[in-house]
Amino acid sequence: MPLAFAALCPIWGMWRRKACFPWSLLGVAITSFLVWSLIGKVNASKVVAYNVSGWRPPWGIQIRIDYMGLLMACLITGVGLMLLIYSWRYIVSEIKEERIPYYYTLYLLIFTAMLGFSITSDLFNFFVFMEIFSITSYALVAISGERMALRAAFKYLLMGAISSLTVLFAIAFLYSATGSLNMLDISSRLKSTAYLPVASVALILFIAAFAVKSALFPVHVWLPDAHSIAPSPVSALLSALVIKMGVLGIFRILFTVYGHSFSGLSSTWNSIAGVVAWAAALSIILGSVMAIIQRDLKIMIAYSSVSQIGYILLGITLISTRGMAGGLYNIVAHAMGKACLFLVAGIFIYKHGLRRIENLRGIGRTMPVTAGAFALAALSIVGVPPSAGFVAKWYILWGCFQEGQYAFVIVVLLGSLLSAVYCFRVVYYMFFTGAGRPGVGLDEAPFTMLAPTAILSVGTLFFGIFATLLLPSLNNAARVLLLK
Amino acid sequence: MNFSRMFHNLNYVVSALLFLMGLYTVVVKPNLIKKLIGLNIMETSVFLFIVSIGMVEGGEAPIVAEGVKSSQMVNPIPQALILTGIVVAVSTTAVALSLCLKIHERYGTLNAAEILGRGEP
Numbered sequence: 001m002p003l004a005f006a007a008l009c010p011i012w013g014m015w016r017r018k019a020c021f022p023w024s025l026l027g028v029a030i031t032s033f034l035v036w037s038l039i040g041k042v043n044a045s046k047v048v049a050y051n052v053s054g055w056r057p058p059w060g061i062q063i064r065i066d067y068m069g070l071l072m073a074c075l076i077t078g079v080g081l082m083l084l085i086y087s088w089r090y091i092v093s094e095i096k097e098e099r100i101p102y103y104y105t106l107y108l109l110i111f112t113a114m115l116g117f118s119i120t121s122d123l124f125n126f127f128v129f130m131e132i133f134s135i136t137s138y139a140l141v142a143i144s145g146e147r148m149a150l151r152a153a154f155k156y157l158l159m160g161a162i163s164s165l166t167v168l169f170a171i172a173f174l175y176s177a178t179g180s181l182n183m184l185d186i187s188s189r190l191k192s193t194a195y196l197p198v199a200s201v202a203l204i205l206f207i208a209a210f211a212v213k214s215a216l217f218p219v220h221v222w223l224p225d226a227h228s229i230a231p232s233p234v235s236a237l238l239s240a241l242v243i244k245m246g247v248l249g250i251f252r253i254l255f256t257v258y259g260h261s262f263s264g265l266s267s268t269w270n271s272i273a274g275v276v277a278w279a280a281a282l283s284i285i286l287g288s289v290m291a292i293i294q295r296d297l298k299i300m301i302a303y304s305s306v307s308q309i310g311y312i313l314l315g316i317t318l319i320s321t322r323g324m325a326g327g328l329y330n331i332v333a334h335a336m337g338k339a340c341l342f343l344v345a346g347i348f349i350y351k352h353g354l355r356r357i358e359n360l361r362g363i364g365r366t367m368p369v370t371a372g373a374f375a376l377a378a379l380s381i382v383g384v385p386p387s388a389g390f391v392a393k394w395y396i397l398w399g400c401f402q403e404g405q406y407a408f409v410i411v412v413l414l415g416s417l418l419s420a421v422y423c424f425r426v427v428y429y430m431f432f433t434g435a436g437r438p439g440v441g442l443d444e445a446p447f448t449m450l451a452p453t454a455i456l457s458v459g460t461l462f463f464g465i466f467a468t469l470l471l472p473s474l475n476n477a478a479r480v481l482l483l484k
Numbered sequence: 485m486n487f488s489r490m491f492h493n494l495n496y497v498v499s500a501l502l503f504l505m506g507l508y509t510v511v512v513k514p515n516l517i518k519k520l521i522g523l524n525i526m527e528t529s530v531f532l533f534i535v536s537i538g539m540v541e542g543g544e545a546p547i548v549a550e551g552v553k554s555s556q557m558v559n560p561i562p563q564a565l566i567l568t569g570i571v572v573a574v575s576t577t578a579v580a581l582s583l584c585l586k587i588h589e590r591y592g593t594l595n596a597a598e599i600l601g602r603g604e605p
Contacts, residue, residue, distance in 0.1 A: 131575075135572075135576055138579055138583070142586070150586050151599055151600075154580070154583050154584070157580050161580070162526070165527060168534075169503065172534045175537060176537045
């Protein structure tokens with residue numbers, strides 16, 4: 001559906017440039033409505049499935065919306081809608097006018113690909129959607145055409161392309177071991193396959209490749225460049241949603257395809273989950289430390305993404321129900337919080353051209369709503385109650401205690417402390433310094449930029465206070481996945 | 485090590501070697517175009533591997549016809565996958581080459597080390 005809109009977008013753009021935005025908005029809004037209408041039809045043990053062109057699995061391609069897929073799809077449509085509204089005014093200031101139709105086309109494409117990635121149950125389809133959103137995101141990083149942007153995009157492309165090829169290689173291994181491409185079919189055939197070494201090599205390749213996509217610690221080097229140099233709505237999109245796709249990839253491979261209670265490979269599976277958990281712990285600490293020493297606001301936010309991804313993956317790989325629920329909850333919390341932070345950074349650049357943190361002195365007085373949104377989202381990133389980030393971290397901690405992993409308890413708490421340092425430094429500059437600047441009135445951003453930012457930041461608070469809307473079903477989903 | 489078995493699976497061994505060769509080129513060579521060529525070598529190695537999976541000795545095209553047994557058919561799925569894979573690879577290469585073009589326009593060089601050195605404008 002959004003794909004059709006994406007294909008038509010450049011034609012509209014040739015006809016009249018202004019027509020692109022309403023057209024993309026219409027496409028995204030209709031898709032969002034369709035996705036949201038599925039809420040309630042899906043839970044931990046119930047799925048909505050559709051066989052493309054009538055072929056039954058495992059022969060045909062099946063679209064299968066399970067709990068995880070629906071969660072991601074709702075998040076993509078919700079955050080995506082907000083970012084699209086925001087980019088209407090913002091994007092004019094950062095990219096050339098003749099490129100605006102391309103921007104909306106790429107936006108719709110990446111939106112489609114992420115949705116497809118979350119709901120497909122065919123491994124090769126999975127790969128194709130992954131390539132679509134990867135290639136569009138390289139293009140989106142480079143869209144401003146500046147020197148640094150080109151460099152960052154090329155670096156991103158090299159690492160991304162290598163990881164994509166590794167995924168394809170791994171899919172080939174799995175196909176040769178099982179003769180199937182449907183995830184559930186592979187999962188059931190793996191139990192009786194004679195090619196266990198092949199399957200374990202494929203597992204390692206998959207995890208290594210998706211670690212690059214989700215910017216896990218040793219292979220995160222592309223993220224700060226690409227995310228800080230892209231136009232702000234694009235940074236928000238990449239940080240809030242695209243790296244989550246890497247997490248979703250790890251999740252799908254570990255739980256949908258391979259499965260936790262899997263006799264033949266369980267030692268490999270456990271050691272890989274352990275490696276991912278330690279890499280995630282390192283990401284938490286090092287991402288926060290790197291964020292503290294940055295002076296550029298957007299690079300700081302980008303490094304903070306590295307540490308937050310660490311939290312999500314740590315939660316998922318703890319193999320405890322609470323930890324898993326916390327990790328999944330952090331996906332929601334981080335998507336909203338981080339999108340909001342990048343949008344605020346974008347507003348500062350749009351209004352004043354400010355990127356340095358020191359230059360933000362006293363900006364809370366002239367732009368109270370923007371700075372307030374930043375403060376709310378920062379609270380969620382740090383994990384102060386009653387925000388969504390708090391609920392997520394609380395559950396991850398609970399999971400650590402459940403599994404007796406006390407080293408991770410220290411990591412989680414230390415990470416929170418470090419993120420408090422970098423977040424509140426900015427809040428301090430915004431509100432508590434630079435007072436007494438005379439004759440400065442209110443000077444806020446345009447409404448279409450302010451509204452999405454405010455909605456996202458209130459969203460982090462909303463999902464913190466009303467955590468019971470999501471948590472029971474997340475717990476159920478985790479219990480089903482871990483068979484506990 | 486069982487060499488006869490390795491020789492029997494020569495396709496797989498070669499594709500793994502090609503994959504590593506490509507990876508080496510991407511990581512080590514400073515020239516951006518050479519890095520891209522390395523990337524293409526990696527792509528080709530994966531394609532070789534996938535096509536080899538579906539190969540049947542003396543196989544026939546997978547069309548239902550008189551006198552062709554289904555066990556004699558070449559597996560069509562890997563070939564279909566590769567067709568899609570080639571399209572994806574071409575689009576990646578196209579994006580990468582256009583980036584290279586722009587980088588050369590802006591920096592006047594394609595050497596990775598020099599581009600990093602000239603980072604700040």
